[in-house]
Amino acid sequence: MASQISEVKAIVKNAAAEAGFDLAGVAPATDTPELKRFPEWIASGHAGEMKYMEGRDEQGDLKRASLARVAPWARSVVVCAINYNTDNPYSTQVHDPKCGWISRYAWSCNDYHKAVLRRLKQVETALRQAVPAELQVNLTTRSYVDTGPVVERVYAKYAGVGWLGKNTCLIDQKKGSWLFLGVILTSLDLAPDLPAPDRCGTCTRCIDACPTDALIDPYRLDSNKCISYLTIEKRGTIPEDLRSGMGRHIFGCDICQDVCPWNRKAPATATPEFMPRPGLVNPALAWLADMSAEEYREIFRGSPIRRAKRSGLRRNVAIAIGNSGNRALLPTLERLAADEDESVRESATWAKAKLLIPRE
Numbered sequence: 001m002a003s004q005i006s007e008v009k010a011i012v013k014n015a016a017a018e019a020g021f022d023l024a025g026v027a028p029a030t031d032t033p034e035l036k037r038f039p040e041w042i043a044s045g046h047a048g049e050m051k052y053m054e055g056r057d058e059q060g061d062l063k064r065a066s067l068a069r070v071a072p073w074a075r076s077v078v079v080c081a082i083n084y085n086t087d088n089p090y091s092t093q094v095h096d097p098k099c100g101w102i103s104r105y106a107w108s109c110n111d112y113h114k115a116v117l118r119r120l121k122q123v124e125t126a127l128r129q130a131v132p133a134e135l136q137v138n139l140t141t142r143s144y145v146d147t148g149p150v151v152e153r154v155y156a157k158y159a160g161v162g163w164l165g166k167n168t169c170l171i172d173q174k175k176g177s178w179l180f181l182g183v184i185l186t187s188l189d190l191a192p193d194l195p196a197p198d199r200c201g202t203c204t205r206c207i208d209a210c211p212t213d214a215l216i217d218p219y220r221l222d223s224n225k226c227i228s229y230l231t232i233e234k235r236g237t238i239p240e241d242l243r244s245g246m247g248r249h250i251f252g253c254d255i256c257q258d259v260c261p262w263n264r265k266a267p268a269t270a271t272p273e274f275m276p277r278p279g280l281v282n283p284a285l286a287w288l289a290d291m292s293a294e295e296y297r298e299i300f301r302g303s304p305i306r307r308a309k310r311s312g313l314r315r316n317v318a319i320a321i322g323n324s325g326n327r328a329l330l331p332t333l334e335r336l337a338a339d340e341d342e343s344v345r346e347s348a349t350w351a352k353a354k355l356l357i358p359r360e
């Protein structure tokens with residue numbers, strides 16, 4: 001029986017490669033030191049307004065802090081990772097004051113959840129088919145891409161897929177950190193892989209480069225200060241003291257990954273769904289600001305950018321224009337200052353004042 005189960009693991013890894021995943025591994029479905037620290041991170045308010053992170057069970061315990069609580073039947077976690085990097089510059093390499101920056105993972109207009117889940121389901125099917133008949137009766141499996149009460153990157157570490165860097169991202173020595181993750185929980189007791197060793201060493205580039213000091217300690221993020229959170233998850237106005245640090249980021253932020261030495265030679269993916277939509281790499285700020293509601297719906301159909309909502313995107317564009325130093329965009333700001341949304345109007349007024357500060 002044991003050898004049959006070890007064959008399942010090999011079949012699963014082959015299926016992951018065939019489905020297009022770059023990396024795959026198996027972690028035990030146990031609680032980890034990282035998850036034990038999760039309640040304290042939540043209690044410190046570092047998740048900001050992301051209430052979904054604070055989902056609790058009937059006893060009031062945080063679901064994400066313990067897999068044993070939410071999936072007591074799970075014995076193993078299969079973690080699959082797929083590279084989404086494309087052959088385009090990093091945000092730290094472009095400095096066009098007419099343009100903003102969208103995070104690398106959001107350049108494609110295909111919903112990455114669907115693209116990854118479709119592949120993950122192929123792996124799940126292979127796993128189920130590989131299980132000996134006598135074990136099929138009690139077999140349970142569940143696949144998740146961002147949607148389950150599982151902190152995927154923690155299990156990715158224990159599955160040997162990569163280490164958790166000081167920037168809190170999962171990093172593989174060869175592929176870098178531009179990775180989408182998917183997990184399959186299973187009741188099968190598969191032999192776990194070894195955790196990947198931490199290769200950050202004495203490096204602190206990500207911490208030093210973060211413009212809003214969101215990496216409050218190595219391996220620890222305060223979402224309230226993170227540009228990614230501010231531009232995507234935060235509703236309403238953005239605290240004024242953080243706006244200048246946002247630079248021209250209008251959806252997400254890649255800086256702490258762009259500066260990471262392990263991304264210097266990160267390979268580009270061949271996955272067709274992850275190719276950028278024209279115009280979204282370093283997009284023109286005026287184009288985004290003047291986009292009608294119909295154009296927005298059409299251009300961002302299926303895109304993760306929809307999460308910020310149109311008003312959030314326009315708010316971010318207003319702040320980016322304020323930070324651009326580009327007075328040619330003042331007429332665009334005037335239009336945003338008359339927007340129907342209060343947070344857009346307020347941000348545009350702030351941005352206008354910033355652009356008009358006399359230059360030395």
Ligand code: SF4
Binds near residue numbers: 167210213214
């Ligand atoms: S994503 Fe940007 S703001 Fe957030 S921690 Fe990284 S560098 Fe800082």
Ligand code: SF4
Binds near residue numbers: 165167199204256
């Ligand atoms: S920049 Fe340096 S410290 Fe930060 S994640 Fe990369 S290797 Fe680790």
